[in-house]
Amino acid sequence: MNRRPNSNNRSRNQGRPQPRNLRADAATVIIAVIDQGQSMGQALPKAQAGYADGRDKGLLAEICYGVMRQLPQLDTQLRRQLSQPLNGKKRILHGLLLAGLYQLKHTRVPAHAVVAESVNACLALRAPGMKGLINGVLRNMERELDTLIDEQFEAEPVKTLHPGWLLKRLQAAYPQQWQEIVDANNAQPPLWLRNNRSVQTREQAIARLDEAGVDARPMGDGDAILLDTPCDVTALPGFMDGDLSVQDLSAQMSAHLIQSQPGDRVLDVCAAPGGKTCHMLEHQPQISEMVAVDLEAKRLERVQQNLDRIGLQATLHCGDASHPYQWWDKQQFDRILLDAPCSATGVIRRNPDSKWLRRDADIAKLAEVQSDILQAIWPLLKPGGTLVYATCSVLPEENAEQIKAFLQQTPDAMLSPIHQQDVSERPGLQLLPQADGGDGFYYARLSKADS
Structure with missing residues (x-):
């Protein structure tokens, strides 16, 4: 005999948390970025918080970041499949189809699984009536996949996967190298580790990784280790004890360039998230005091977390770098690292959403902020001291031109060359992103004249 469902059971079932749908969450993140202007750093962690399995978190990140890298091409191909745009309440389904098309073209997820999971996502997105559309569009794109892959795009933003304004700036600044920069920006970023030299040599670290079955190589003369295959770094030997940290090859130069001495x-x-703070302390354990400043308290929490994991100490201040007298104790510093806020055009491969969130007009505003901070921080440096100015940008307005103007305006500031070509006409060291190397970064080292 059939029994009618018990209303109490129905109520209990309704109160249970529903299982997450990864494709629905990917669609939500994608639309949050491209329509609402949220960064991936804001939107993705919220979605990942619903998953305990690291593999699910990794797949969610791969889909979202992949869509951001390939956005113009995916969007162009998808719009050609739709008889009318998906707008309003249906807009989230555009994000779902972008996620599905990316998986079909650029991942090893079986096509039937991509289609099935995307169709199921309609329930999680409260659009059950759109199952047929999602199924039909993705199956059609699956059948035409070879054509979609081979299709030639003529419009530059679609062809290069870069917005027009940024492409023009790269072509003007690097007429011979812009294509290499674009190619590096569109590639998957390598995973770099920083060895903690205060507890082990780099050779010892690599030997430990090898014993754990992790292929790794030393790069350069410093602390950098390149992993052949990305992995869950928390499972690496010694990572949770602070023996290893994640930090790009180019970013690791800061601790070497600042040349801190015992007692400094x-x-x-x-300073957030604190990678350079920790590296300077590892590099020179006899620093008398390390002070780290950041504008946002939440970002300072990341600095403290990194310090705690490695077992290091620093004085943290939440404050505006352009108004140091609000937090400075009037005691000057021997060394200052100014990792200035910038366009992040050197780390696009790690933050592909920035290509679509940033605007051309932002560059002049950022350059003004950088100038204000540099002028405000300079009095905090002792005579004879060293300041290293750094950005993760490749744009001259934020880098060499910024430092050239500062040197002209500041009589007691002198260029302390990093390399032979580092001269006052084009000061500093500009690193460009390399497909198998470091991110795009800029460094200039300045010294203050003795009074």
């Missing part, structure tokens, strides 16, 4: 008082300006 060091300031890290715009």
